[in-house]
Amino acid sequence: MQGCITSAMFDWSDLRYFLAVARHGSTLAASRALGVNQSTVHRRIAELERRIGGPLMLRYPAGYRLTEFGEALLPAVEAIETSVMALERRIVAYRSDLAGTIRLAVxxxxxSRIVGSTLLxxxxxxxxxxxxxxxxxDRYLDLSKGEADIALRSGEPADETLIGRKIADSIWAVYGxxxxxxxxxxxxxxxxxGRHAIVGFDGMLINHRAAKWLxxxxxGANIAARNNSVLGVLHAVKSGIGIA
Structure with missing residues (x-):
């Protein structure tokens, strides 16, 4: 007689918790990324390990690290995530029959960076x-008034009516x-x-955090030039008139 498995080896949704801890290095960071309690992450990881019969990660003072077993499973779990995301996109596209123009404020x-990448x-x-x-x-366009559909913005979100997420770090420094x-x-x-000539922000950028920092x-610095766009400030700095 041949045996058969009558129940799933594990809950597919638990793989999300495994991936989150593997990527963020701690259950606290994983809980924040997933929007759940830290105890939930602990519980789901423990259940996943119990179901598959082996530890996936070990806790160290600096955070969590995958076991050899966990490292071996990680590529397959990531492939599952990619497949699930592709399936979700197909479902959304099928349901909404997406067509038209998206106005992206940027x-x-x-x-030039977006166009030069493979994103489009x-x-x-x-x-x-x-x-x-x-x-x-460089101005924050009003999405509620239809000035754009989606916006890439630098800085902390100030409009509670909008939904957004962090996609990158915006690093600022002094350049000449x-x-x-x-x-x-x-x-x-x-x-x-303050002892150098400064290329300052003007117009709608006067309240930018970089302008406030300067x-x-x-x-009391000598303002050699002002510009109301980041690109204009960049060109002014390249000309050698001052730093920014």
């Missing part, structure tokens, strides 16, 4: 009937052209910034 400097090709492969139209502006540095030197400390650390 700061000017990001457009990947998007159009999934949704061939959708077209992306860039609305280039090579010609400027050769002539005037480079600031070595924050206190040195005003706070160099209140």
């Amino acid at each position: 700061p000017e400097p990001l457009v 090709d990947m998007f159009h492969a999934r949704y061939p009937a959708l077209r992306i139209e860039f609305v280039m502006s 052209s090579r010609s400027y540095v050769q002539q005037h030197g480079a600031p070595q400390r924050i206190e040195d910034v 005003a706070a650390i160099a209140p």
